[in-house]
Amino acid sequence: MNRTACAALAAFALAATGTSAWAHAKLVSSTPANAATVVAPKQIVLKFNETLQAKLSGAEVVMPGMNNMPVAAKASVAKDGLTLIVTPAAPLAPGAYAVKWHAVTADTHRMQGKVDFTVR
Numbered sequence: 001m002n003r004t005a006c007a008a009l010a011a012f013a014l015a016a017t018g019t020s021a022w023a024h025a026k027l028v029s030s031t032p033a034n035a036a037t038v039v040a041p042k043q044i045v046l047k048f049n050e051t052l053q054a055k056l057s058g059a060e061v062v063m064p065g066m067n068n069m070p071v072a073a074k075a076s077v078a079k080d081g082l083t084l085i086v087t088p089a090a091p092l093a094p095g096a097y098a099v100k101w102h103a104v105t106a107d108t109h110r111m112q113g114k115v116d117f118t119v120r
Contacts, residue, residue, distance in 0.1 A: 025050050025057075025111040029030035032117040033101045044099050046094040051081040056104035065096045066118070069081045074082075075101075094120045 031045040032038045042095040047058065054077040072089035086099060097119065102112040 006052070020033060023050055023105065024107060024109050025105045026054065026114075027101070027103075027113055030099075030115045034115045035117065035119055036109075037118045040092040040094075042091075043089070044088075044115070046084040046099070046101055046102055046115065048082050048084065048105075049106035051078050052084060053104045053106070053108075054081075056108075056110070057084060057100050059084060059101040061086060061088060062098050062100065063095055064098050068098075071097070094119050 026049045028044060028049050032041055044059075044061070049059055051116045057075075057077060059073075061073045061077040062068040063071060070093070071088050074089070075084060075086045077083070078085055084101060084103065095118070097117055099115045099117075100112070101114065104110050
């Protein structure tokens with residue numbers, strides 16, 4: 001095959017594969033929303049743009065005003081695969097909280113971030 005034909009074939013193959021397999025996990029929304037002041041939530045819901053790999057994705061809840069004291073909570077990926085649900089073991093007391101999340105999708109790149117909120 002000549003060089004031009006190889007280049008054309010490679011360009012076609014690249015275009016045909018699409019880019020969704022290379023997308024990183026991105027937080028689309030959270031409940032509570034970032035910087036919100038709320039009544040103590042029973043669950044913290046993080047919605048992502050890509051299907052999460054459950055065994056490699058998770059979150060922890062900490063209290064920044066108390067030296068990042070950890071809060072007992074369980075994180076699990078919902079059946080839709082796009083939602084990470086964080087359930088505190090006990091009702092959250094008034095104060096500031098940070099949910100530090102990490103998410104991995106099909107591209108296997110670990111993305112991370114945090115959502116801050118205050119319980120009144």
